[in-house]
Amino acid sequence: MSIDRSYVVEDVMRRWxxxxxxxxxxxxxxxxxxxxxxxxxxxxxxxHRTAEAPFLAALREAAAKPQEVLSPGG
Known part of the structure; x- marks a missing residue:
């Protein structure tokens, strides 16, 4: 699923x-x-006067990366 301009900011940060x-x-x-x-x-x-296209591209790139899983204690 790709991040869309209509997504709520908090939802994006929580999910990805x-x-x-x-x-x-x-x-x-x-x-x-x-x-x-x-x-x-x-x-x-x-x-924030940011061009949408590069911002969305950066969000999508970050969301596509595998999430790092931290083990207990480090």
Whole structure:
């Protein structure tokens, strides 16, 4: 499943935790923001004046990578 511009920011970060780094790299202050619970990717790009296409591409790339599994104790 591909991330779409209509997806809610918090849902994206919860489902694909690796995307959090993308939000930070693009200087979107969405991590921990209460607005992330109802703002879409489209809203976030508009608010932070980011071109949607490269942002979505970066989100999709991060989401496609295998999730790192941490073992207890390290």
């Amino acid at each position: 935790p690796a995307t959090i780094r993308v939000f930070l790299d693009f200087r979107h202050a969405c991590v921990g923001c209460p607005i992330a619970t109802f703002h879409t990717i489209e809203d976030s790009c508009r608010e």
